[in-house]
Amino acid sequence: MPGGIVGADVAWVLVASALVMLMVPGLALFYGGMVQGKNVLSTLMHSFGALAVVTVVWALWGYSLAFGESHGGLIGGATHLFMRGVGQEAKGTLPHILFFLFQGTFAAITPALISGAYAERLKFSAFLLFTVLWATFVYAPVAHWVWAPDGWLLKLGALDFAGGAVVHLTSGVSALVVALVVGRRRGARQPPHNLTFTLLGAGLLWFGWFGFNAGSALAANELAAVAAANTHLAAAAGAVAWGFVDLVRLKKVTALGAASGLVAGLVGITPAAGFVSPMGALAIGLLAGGVCYGGVLLKEHLRYDDALDVVGVHGVGGALGALLTGVFATVSVNPAGADGVIAGGNWALLGKQALSILAVAAFSALLTFVLLKVVQAVVGLRVDAEAEFDGLDPHVHGERAYHTGISLGGHGMTPREASAPKAREPEKAPLGAGPVMDG
Template sequence: MNNADIAWMLTATCLVFFMTPGLSFFYGGMVSKKNIISTMLQSFVALGIVTIWWVLVGFSLCFGDSVYGFIGSPMTFLGMRDVGLAPNALLSPNLPMILFAMFQLKFAVITPALITGSFAERINFKGYLLFILLFSTFIYAPLCHMTWHPDGLLKLAGVLDYAGGTVVHMSAGIAALTGAMVLGSRINKTNQPVNIPFILLGTAMLWFGWFGFNAGSAFGANGEAAMSFATTTCASAAAMVTWVLIDLFKGRKVSAVGTCIGAVVGLVAITPAAGFVTVLQSLIIGVLGACLSYAAIVVKNKTKLDDTLDVFPTHGIAGIFGMVATAVFAKDVGLIYGETETFIVHLVALIVVFVSVFFISFLLYKITNKLIPMRVNRDLENFGLDQSQHNEQY
């Protein structure tokens, strides 16, 4: 084991941890004043719930001995058994196994937290806590195992996901779409951000933490990490500027909210490709990702779908585009290099993942709703979730 690699991965793990509080500020600033605490807490509480789940069984489901390439055996690392300072030849040959596990934990934490933006301002907090556990067990764990475990089905098929475009953003975005459909629209769809400085702060924290998200996925202090750092920076910058230019072209004033959304879209779009593409290609991915997500929001706003904070148009659409863009630009195996196999595999995987996550999440929402009603009643929604769910106010 190399001390430089260990130091970098400790840093990267801290950076990814930083993203979940960043998300809470990003989402919290976008909702109405009476729902800001509840919205922010939905992100924060995932740090506790998912961590306990991860230690008990989650890590083993994600990275335990493969069961038909679909999911890890819950007994392999049950209760973090045999997860210590020694490296694991299959999973973490150059790192302590416990460090690898803690790095991967932070991905598992933020994924269900991302979903919360779709049903913000109307969710029963207790129902949400149950949904976190169900989503993590029946969607995140199998998808993580299939994509990132060396014996996973998608991994063996040739699917490339450098840092979570499929595992994190597609799964969260699709589950968000399902959640918005199942829970229905809010009573009053105001969409007036309560605290724009919070949104700016949250974006900065997310962008900063994303360097650990993407560059950390090199699992060492090396050139690949440096390139991932660069592509992450450039894609986000390109998407942010593109979002601003689209607003100007449409005759709108440049808004802080739009600028921040553009930056986050770029981060999402580059995530699956970060270690596989050049800096120039990352600029293209950022520009196209922003255009697609912007268009998706315009289309969504013409429908009755109440995805409160546009989780599907930003994380879902940008994640889907990032998966396809990876198959187009990935070094040596991408479509632009004359190779078609990776591109075809990604298209098939995209369809399979979309359909499976959509229907499984739909089922999980229905199960949760039977056990604990997921939506608050009309009076509590009008009163505000901060007071009705937590007896607190901003």
């Protein structure tokens, strides 16, 4: 191998890349279980579509914009367009192409997270165009700010080990804008059609997150071990905290709550995983579980339709985790980091974390709004009322997840199928009827 490349590091980051990629089908199941049966394929396709489309964007120009030669710490240039100069040469202790691959899995899952906000109502053409534009004009610049050697937030001293701001805050804030611009779903909210999917998806996310956080050490070393332990502890603590609030409010611990809580803990620990102690990780997980529970409840008070709680879990959790990194960070875990408020009375770090949150949130919100208006002008945003009522699966993809003669969670037949001989169309429930779900 060329000088500088370490075999153990290569092996670990190869595994970590595969783990992060596995999070995308995990996310598909997590989201897919929470929608109506007539929209499950559409929801799954948002995750798988993002994985395919963003990977191509990343190879052609996204990686260069994120990690190419810096222009004022704001954006990368044309250094690596079409993967120019991305081969087997060393980048740190890894082959450059492996670093490209690992970072590309992060780029792919981030816009897939946003899809939870517009589930059950967005055109597939709008999804594709928005995803390409968002990965180019939002994700790549923010990744450059935070992770490129000359990025302005990295130089400022803001800490983000594995993507609290780059992945979760950008997607959560963008999800809020999408929910407001696209508007609420028509008709009554229906209960999740398959919580078994959602729990299985949450388990895959928990498993894949070891690659997400521990892989961000970019080496098979002590820091990766600490990040892995912190990831596991925070996920468990998040599930416990959410379950406790469930028990107080509802007198029972729900399966959806357990799944949401563990994801909240994972989101909260993401920016801090390689900077805090295990006890700090437990504290972050507990706080994330409780605070994100409140973040999810906000949508009912503010009346925006974030279908799958991207804002409450990823937006709130990403911001909270970034702030708490400034509280719990310690150089005893990572000398390349900084002592936070507890370890060193370093309130300046907390200020830098807050500034990074404000900058990333404002940029993501503004650019997302502009991109949505572009998409709306080019292809439109929403499916029509008939498609939304009958289901996106048959109207958008020409397929159905379930062929049972009846639709799970809603009407799954197209008008042509409904008018066929011997076929009876189920009675349509009046709009506004049916249970309203927080999830």
